[in-house]
Amino acid sequence: MPKSTLIHHLFKPLTLSLLGLTVLAGCQSTSIQDSSGQPNAQAEFEQLVYLQDFPIPKGAKWDSQKTLILGSGKGWTGRLAFSAPMGETEAFQFFQEQMTKLGWQPISLVRAKTSILAFTRTDRAALVEVTGQMMGGIVVSITVTPR
Numbered sequence: 001m002p003k004s005t006l007i008h009h010l011f012k013p014l015t016l017s018l019l020g021l022t023v024l025a026g027c028q029s030t031s032i033q034d035s036s037g038q039p040n041a042q043a044e045f046e047q048l049v050y051l052q053d054f055p056i057p058k059g060a061k062w063d064s065q066k067t068l069i070l071g072s073g074k075g076w077t078g079r080l081a082f083s084a085p086m087g088e089t090e091a092f093q094f095f096q097e098q099m100t101k102l103g104w105q106p107i108s109l110v111r112a113k114t115s116i117l118a119f120t121r122t123d124r125a126a127l128v129e130v131t132g133q134m135m136g137g138i139v140v141s142i143t144v145t146p147r
Contacts, residue, residue: 054126054142055098057084057091066141077124080142088115088132091140095128123147 053074066081084091092115100106104119104126117128129141 053102053121054080055095055102056082057086057094059086060084060140063139077144077146080144081140083133083137083139085137087136088130088138091115091130091138092117095130095140099126099128120147 060082061084063081063083067079069076069078069080071077086094089111092109092111095117096106096109099117099119102121104121107118107120107125108116109118110116113131115130117130119126119128123146125145125147127143129143131139133139
């Protein structure tokens, strides 16, 4: 085996391990605690930097199980999931108006059982899915990708 191939073969697993550790270290976060000292996921949600460029309805409750955020600030990608105490029609209008106010350009707006609003802005695209819940309120998923 040529020397360069042998070196590449030996160091590839090490490089991948270091890359994995770097990604994991970047995913660490400090949690906000409530008065009992327990992590307060809702307070974290309300203070996320990621929300600077997306409208979040009042009373929204973060779904940490369905949320996946990679990166930080206004360059993050992934999915933000939450529920909110509002009707489907009100939510559709809220996202249509507020996204536009924040500089997002609508591409496609479809009102249905699960309404889908697609937007772009500079180098990013966002897909907002709004679904009504049987007991009232809505479930929202905002998926953001590079354009």
